[in-house]
Ligand code: SF4
Ligand code: SF4
């Protein structure tokens with residue numbers, strides 16, 4: 001890209017630069033003045049936007065393990081073109097989460113303590129370790145894409161040898177920590193609103209992250225395809241409609257499974273009554289269920305919507321919003337009543353979060369531009385036919 | 400070895416003088432936080448409060464649970480249960496995730512929000528005094544023995560005796576004996592405890608059990624998951640191979 005093209009100001013560029021500048025100031029204040037001065041957190045609401053955001057960041061990055069498993073473990077190679085975008089999304093998502101976690105820690109200088117001080121009874125401990133391990137896995141899974149670019153063959157060969165165990169480890173680590181984010185709240189039955197509290201929280205979290213993670217990939221594919229080709233097709237990306245429709249079917253299954261589980265949970269624990277109590281929580285719960293579950297299930301159950309790019313895009317936005325609502329409801333709204341305070345994030349909390357989001361989007365775009373993430377059609381055909389897959393570009397992807 | 404110590408607080412004996420409040424502040428070198436101690440609340444500079452409910456007064460402080468949530472959730476083990484029964488915090492380990500504050504069923508731990516080196520703060524059951532053979536500062540200061548310090552078994556016996564001797568006077572429950580698995584601070588009251596702002600509806604089961612039921616499933620999930628995934632990998636790969644070979648043979652046949 002030419003320099004003047006980069007420097008040409010567009011609306012989004014200007015906004016991004018403003019957000020990042022503000023975010024940097026807020027970060028500076030956060031570390032020099034402490035949490036009290038820069039956040040709206042209080043003793044009764046010790047977790048706020050940042051933790052909530054970590055929840056949804058991890059949830060939305062879930063496609064990294066589902067797609068890797070589909071392609072490498074179940075050997076369904078049709079989905080190969082999705083592997084790299086999914087892994088990249090996960091990697092950037094997790095990096096964002098880790099940065100935000102460090103910002104949120106009261107004593108960020110002690111962030112390394114969990115490495116040497118262990119309390120294996122703590123869910124938080126398990127999550128921390130899984131995130132560390134899984135980020136390593138993601139690095140290993142994405143490394144070949146970078147190495148390819150610099151034509152480093154030897155390490156790629158090595159990574160290929162260990163690729164299957166790495167993928168399996170990645171799936172296991174993900175399963176554990178995705179569900180454990182739900183387990184974090186098992187210990188507060190009296191605090192989390194019964195609409196969300198359930199002994200099945202870990203399972204709810206796991207199922208919903210699968211649906212939302214895949215939706216995230218559909219969403220990104222659409223965005224990227226639009227950016228790469230004038231025609232609204234997926235020409236230069238190796239992505240094909242039937243792949244996305246296939247992913248959408250999985251989304252549908254996960255949504256239905258999650259919905260059935262919710263129904264079972266409500267019937268079994270006599271929670272139906274809460275659905276009839278008018279309160280902010282109830283309305284938000286309805287919003288979450290309608291937008292994130294019922295509407296997408298309805299739309300996805302029609303073939304014509306499943307096969308239509310634009311509709312898929314809209315549906316994916318619904319599912320993503322559903323997950324965002326759900327995670328924020330669990331981590332903020334659902335706890336508000338019992339904490340007795342109405343927490344709303346402060347300016348600094350919001351601006352640091354926005355800054356990290358902008359940086360994440362920027363990083364994603366940068367990598368996509370410079371590395372073969374959305375792999376071109378020819379390579380894709382090659383792998384499908386099993387021709388010269390080994391020599392082809394998609395080293396980790398193919399067998 | 401030191402016997403397990405605890406506190407018995409009897410609402411019927413408390414006159415609301417605030418001596419315990421003051422004594423705790425002095426013992427822990429905490430600054431004054433409110434001119435009217437009755438209006439104060441727990442904070443990083445207040446480890447115990449006396450709250451007024453009509454003619455009754457209720458003390459709030461850490462319950463020093465038998466199976467404390469704070470100990471179980473802290474990922475770096477900054478919270479620990481001492482042999483005396485006190486639940487203690489080590490600021491040098493803490494990373495400041497604040498999960499302990501989120502998890503405590505009695506909403507006790509407080510945070511030093513104002514500094515860049517924040518600590519979690521709460522009652523220590525006067526561990527240093529106890530180790531020196533003394534009783535807690537708050538019970539020493541109490542003029543009416545509403546706050547009683549002693550060995551746990553004796554305190555339980557005293558509490559039970561009071562309930563039995565004076566059934567008219569007391570609501571028949573020792574709060575803190577079984578709530579959330581029980582702890583080292585017991586409370587007696589003439590009225591149901593939720594009327595005095597104590598967290599009611601706590602299960603008798605220790606809170607960490609709720610988490611353990613999920614954590615227990617981790618090893619089987621890993622084992623079964625690992626085997627399942629490896630198996631699937633092997634199976635599907637084999638299936639694809641066979642399919643490929645078949646393709647090849649049929650191709651060959653055609654050529655002949
Ligand atoms: S009352 Fe809260 S802070 Fe005190 S020991 Fe129990 S769980 Fe820990
Ligand atoms: S804030 Fe500190 S003491 Fe509390 S759980 Fe986190 S690391 Fe442990």
Ligand code: SF4
Nearest residue numbers: 423522523524525537
């Ligand atoms: S036991 Fe000690 S630290 Fe706890 S409330 Fe009493 S005086 Fe304060």
